[in-house]
Amino acid sequence: MKKHCTAVPRGAAVPLKQKSLPVSRKGKKMTEMEENLLLRASEMHARIFPCPPRNDFEHCFTREKNKLFFWFNTEDKSTHVLTADLRT
Numbered sequence: 894m895k896k897h898c899t900a901v902p903r904g905a906a907v908p909l910k911q912k913s914l915p916v917s918r919k920g921k922k923m924t925e926m927e928e929n930l931l932l933r934a935s936e937m938h939a940r941i942f943p944c945p946p947r948n949d950f951e952h953c954f955t956r957e958k959n960k961l962f963f964w965f966n967t968e969d970k971s972t973h974v975l976t977a978d979l980r981t
Contacts, residue, residue, distance in 0.1 A: 923950075923951050926961055926977050926979075927951075927954050927961070927963065929977070930954075930961065930963035930975045930977055931950055931963065933975055934963060934965050934973070934975055938967045938968075938973070939967075939968060940967065940968050941965045941966065941967060941973075942965065942966045942967070942968075943965065943966070944964045944965060944966050944972055945966075950965070953965055956979065959978060959979045959980045960976050960977070960978060960979060961976065961977045961978075961979055962974055962975075962976050963975045963976075963977075
């Protein structure tokens with residue numbers, strides 16, 4: 894049976910600091926920078942979804958050099974990416 898994904902509606906409250914951060918299958922918590930990119934995406938688009946074959950937003954992040962990339966789909970099934978600089 895195929896697992897269904899839950900979309901995040903535009904402007905949904907994604908707390909930047911919360912007691913219990915989302916945990917991926919590997920037990921890794923979502924970072925604040927990852928949460929910020931998720932919040933930005935939900936503010937820009939009516940609904941966002943994880944990119945297939947991913948079922949969770951926690952698995953939609955990649956890092957290359959000094960950049961963090963957040964990949965997501967919108968209702969029209971188009972893929973989008975937001976980036977953040979990892980340098981401090």
